Amino acid sequence: MPDMLLEMACPGPVCGVDEAGRGPWAGPVSAGAVILDPARVPAGLDDSKKLTAKAREALEIEIKQHAIAWGVGFASVEEIAQLNILHASGLAMCRAIEALSVTPVYALVDGNYHFKLPCEVKTVVKGDAISCSIAAASILAKVARDRLMVEMDNLYPGYGFAGHKGYHAHVHVEALRTLGPCEIHRRGWEPVRLALIGRGELAVD
Numbered sequence: 001m002p003d004m005l006l007e008m009a010c011p012g013p014v015c016g017v018d019e020a021g022r023g024p025w026a027g028p029v030s031a032g033a034v035i036l037d038p039a040r041v042p043a044g045l046d047d048s049k050k051l052t053a054k055a056r057e058a059l060e061i062e063i064k065q066h067a068i069a070w071g072v073g074f075a076s077v078e079e080i081a082q083l084n085i086l087h088a089s090g091l092a093m094c095r096a097i098e099a100l101s102v103t104p105v106y107a108l109v110d111g112n113y114h115f116k117l118p119c120e121v122k123t124v125v126k127g128d129a130i131s132c133s134i135a136a137a138s139i140l141a142k143v144a145r146d147r148l149m150v151e152m153d154n155l156y157p158g159y160g161f162a163g164h165k166g167y168h169a170h171v172h173v174e175a176l177r178t179l180g181p182c183e184i185h186r187r188g189w190e191p192v193r194l195a196l197i198g199r200g201e202l203a204v205d
């Protein structure tokens with residue numbers, strides 16, 4: 001389970017940073033940034049992918065109530081196309097940190113890529129399983145993006161965004177075949193590109 005040892009070893013304030021949504025065929029990429037209060041760390045923090053949606057939503061409330069500061073940022077489908085998904089993820093992280101009400105001295109960032117952020121950076125491989133702050137950030141990023149994709153399901157019905165959140169799913173493949181891509185599809189992703197040129201039958205699951 002994650003702990004606060006890395007946070008305590010860095011000059012403070014320290015924020016954890018993580019992204020959600022690098023892999024989907026549709027929708028933006030999101031990022032969370034969280035400065036936890038060491039005296040009020042929510043119980044049950046973990047990598048967002050290991051938690052149920054209900055657990056993530058409950059922890060989101062606790063994180064926002066008890067953290068010293070928190071922020072969420074997005075990079076749009078257009079920015080993903082312009083920058084590529086890696087650098088768009090970095091842009092979302094910058095926006096999440098800039099949304100914090102307290103300026104961090106250090107950022108613990110999940111992964112091994114050293115993004116250029118508004119403060120010093122320490123990368124942490126599998127950080128959402130090691131650092132409570134990164135785990136909290138992963139939860140905020142995931143819940144915020146999932147919530148947005150439910151809204152997108154209302155704007156673009158028929159694709160099943162509320163269920164699969166833009167990821168690979170049979171219903172998504174079938175929708176691309178029958179409806180074609182919509183405005184929030186990532187046009188550079190192979191299944192979307194194939195659907196655009198009328199070869200959606202190749203986008204099999």
